[in-house]
Amino acid sequence: MALNSSAKTVQEISFKQKFHCQKCRYRPFAGMNLVFCTVVFFMIFSSAEAYDPLDPFGNITIKWDVMSWTPDGYVAVVTMNNFQLFRHIITPGWTLGWSWAKKEVIWSMVGAQATEQGDCSKFKGNVPHCCLRNPVIVDLLPGVPYNQQISNCCKGGVVASWGQDPAGSVSSFQVSVGQAGSSNKTVKLPKNFTLLGPGPGYTCGPSTIVPSTVFLTADRRRKTQALMTWNVTCTYSQFLASKNPTCCVSFSSFYNDTITPCPTCSCGCRNKKNCIMSNSKELKKGGINTPRKDNIPLLQCTHHMCPIRVHWHVKINYRDYWRVKIAVTNFNYRMNYTQWTLVAQHPNLNNVTQVFSFDYKPLVPYQSINDTGMFYGMKFYNDLLMEAGPFGNIQSEVLLQKNKETFTLKQGWAFPRKVYFNGDECKLPPPDAYPVLPNSARRNPIVLFTLAASALLMILFIS
Structure with missing residues (x-):
């Protein structure tokens, strides 16, 4: 009704004002500055590009739980939880990357692997699994030896949606990090996270320290707690994934x-x-x-x-x-x-x-x-x-x-x-x-013919 009642007014405004109205999605006040309106438009667009009205809180949360300290770093379990109701990660699976805050290296991994080792020439004897400043990690394929697996790993990077299969919406791996510091005060959080699943579309926020995760032991009789926990939240935008449907x-x-x-x-x-x-x-x-x-x-x-x-x-x-x-x-x-x-x-x-x-x-x-x-x-x-x-x-x-x-x-x-x-x-x-x-x-011509025939019979009966 509002559109009908204001149709005449909209027709009378100038082309420039129409341009303002379309870009801002709201009818501007007279004399509104074009630059200000454009800024508002981009603010609205940038905040809503990853918003899905049918799944407004859907995201993938990547959680790092530091389970133990080592002489030069820590051992952490990285868990990827897909909280999206109907969007899952299909084959060939997820690819996760980040930038180290210092000069960290990956000594070893269980349940996943780095796609490249990088230059580890300065290490003698025990060589790290990956020395890259920006490592890229992929899930292992099903069927790897048992000693290379942890819970929720080794599915080829395929992760179900939370709405379809909550149990299958989790993917995990273990990583041993060196040259990282061995206390809550010396460890620096990784940054610049990227997630491909399997193509573009995901945007990841900064890593944030959260309360340490509490775990139940295998017999479910005792609780243990991570030494340190941080989260990274990644949201999906179809516009970033593809310009076309x-x-x-x-x-x-x-x-x-x-x-x-x-x-x-x-x-x-x-x-x-x-x-x-x-x-x-x-x-x-x-x-x-x-x-x-x-x-x-x-x-x-x-x-x-x-x-x-x-x-x-x-x-x-x-x-x-x-x-x-x-x-x-x-x-x-x-x-x-x-x-x-x-x-x-x-x-x-x-x-x-x-x-x-x-x-x-x-x-x-x-x-x-x-x-x-x-x-x-x-x-x-x-x-x-x-x-x-x-x-x-x-x-x-x-x-x-x-x-x-x-x-x-x-x-x-x-x-x-x-x-x-x-x-x-x-x-x-x-x-x-x-x-x-x-x-x-x-x-339905048959219905019409039937009605006409009934009317004719009634006329004949009355006469």
């Missing part, structure tokens, strides 16, 4: 023969020259599905050029219920999606009655309205979305009980407001392209 959504319904496709170039069309047609002979060559180290996708040629398409089909309308069919298709020949997640926001998800062939969990810990839910695969059944091809799709159906006060098929109400795949928001079609209810005569 990584998935798109298409719509269809039982009441309209028209299929609303993904918007053209939903995920950008930079890869248009490198895509492969679904009937190309190149697909028969060996190694076509082998991932590359740079994670560059090999996509099937489509008008949307997205690795993932989600299709939402309004299937049936019962008296008290309605049914939706959801299909996810992979168009990337080089990527299998393990432990995938699909998040949808729709007001009727508060009345989900049954989900067929997917697992489902409402996402309500931080939201006052139960309108968001997460779909994910059943273990050993469809928790793996295969690469593009005949097996590169998964699907399920959802039965929802109607809220008779709000349910309608008009104006696209039956379609989701937001859709995420693996934590990234998907591109939706514009609202004016949604399937619409046809006119009653066009929609």
